[in-house]
Amino acid sequence: MEERQVPFVYGGELKKYFQLYMTQVLGRKDSTANHYLQALNTISKYMRQLNLVNKDVFELGSLEELHRAWDKLEQDSVFSHLNQKGHNMYSAGFQRYLEFAAGHSFGKLADSVHQLDVPQAVHEPSYMSYEVWHRSGILRGQCLEYAHYQCELHPEHQTFLAESNHRPYMEVHHILPMSLQGQFEHSLDIYANIICLCPICHRQLHAGLIAERRDIIDHLYEERRDRLVKSGIELGKEEFERMILPLHVVGK
Ligand SMILES: [Zn+2]
Numbered sequence: 001m002e003e004r005q006v007p008f009v010y011g012g013e014l015k016k017y018f019q020l021y022m023t024q025v026l027g028r029k030d031s032t033a034n035h036y037l038q039a040l041n042t043i044s045k046y047m048r049q050l051n052l053v054n055k056d057v058f059e060l061g062s063l064e065e066l067h068r069a070w071d072k073l074e075q076d077s078v079f080s081h082l083n084q085k086g087h088n089m090y091s092a093g094f095q096r097y098l099e100f101a102a103g104h105s106f107g108k109l110a111d112s113v114h115q116l117d118v119p120q121a122v123h124e125p126s127y128m129s130y131e132v133w134h135r136s137g138i139l140r141g142q143c144l145e146y147a148h149y150q151c152e153l154h155p156e157h158q159t160f161l162a163e164s165n166h167r168p169y170m171e172v173h174h175i176l177p178m179s180l181q182g183q184f185e186h187s188l189d190i191y192a193n194i195i196c197l198c199p200i201c202h203r204q205l206h207a208g209l210i211a212e213r214r215d216i217i218d219h220l221y222e223e224r225r226d227r228l229v230k231s232g233i234e235l236g237k238e239e240f241e242r243m244i245l246p247l248h249v250v251g252k
């Protein structure tokens with residue numbers, strides 16, 4: 001039997017999400033989306049040559065990294081010549097991706113965010129002194145935009161303005177924790193599994209009374225079940241609870 005190499009899938013989810021975003025959410029033609037993806041492929045090729053990425057542009061996990069890599073690429077004479085010759089089609093493609101990555105129109109997505117729920121490949125874990133599963137800073141920002149920087153459990157919860165973006169300070173939480181990734185075939189770092197919370201509700205989910213946490217988890221299960229299934233995460237309610245709540249609980 002022939003042996004196959006497992007592809008290195010780091011950053012793959014953003015490529016898939018970007019494509020769906022273009023076609024399903026913005027309603028662009030497949031050919032238009034492919035045009036942008038091809039531009040991003042070429043950009044990736046040049047970024048690889050300059051050692052700015054390992055595989056492609058989709059592995060860059062923050063807006064800062066994206067801007068930094070692009071600034072370096074623009075200084076490359078071969079690439080900038082190519083871009084000029086192509087009537088700046090590469091800059092245009094990258095600009096589109098940047099807008100998507102910044103979550104610019106995510107605040108207006110409403111239910112069309114469901115179009116983005118698909119099973120995603122699991123990232124290779126990075127082995128350090130312990131296992132760290134990749135989390136995307138871009139998905140994080142997009143989820144905050146989508147939730148309008150409101151606590152998804154209690155929209156009335158007020159925080160304070162954050163210096164970084166002058167928006168209400170909010171946190172993102174993975175409903176099924178990333179530490180469970182090894183038990184799943186598909187990624188847990190997905191829109192369907194991420195929730196925007198105020199710091200109080202967030203801490204409550206990590207440290208609150210088990211009985212109250214169970215109520216919240218049940219509520220989240222009902223709310224997210226279909227989207228999780230679409231993302232390749234299928235669990236019964238009891239299993240869902242059991243996986244999230246700590247094993248040894250005193251009392252009930
Ligand atoms: Zn959390």
Ligand SMILES: [Zn+2]
Pocket residue numbers: 151152153154157197198199200201202
């Ligand atoms: Zn809250």
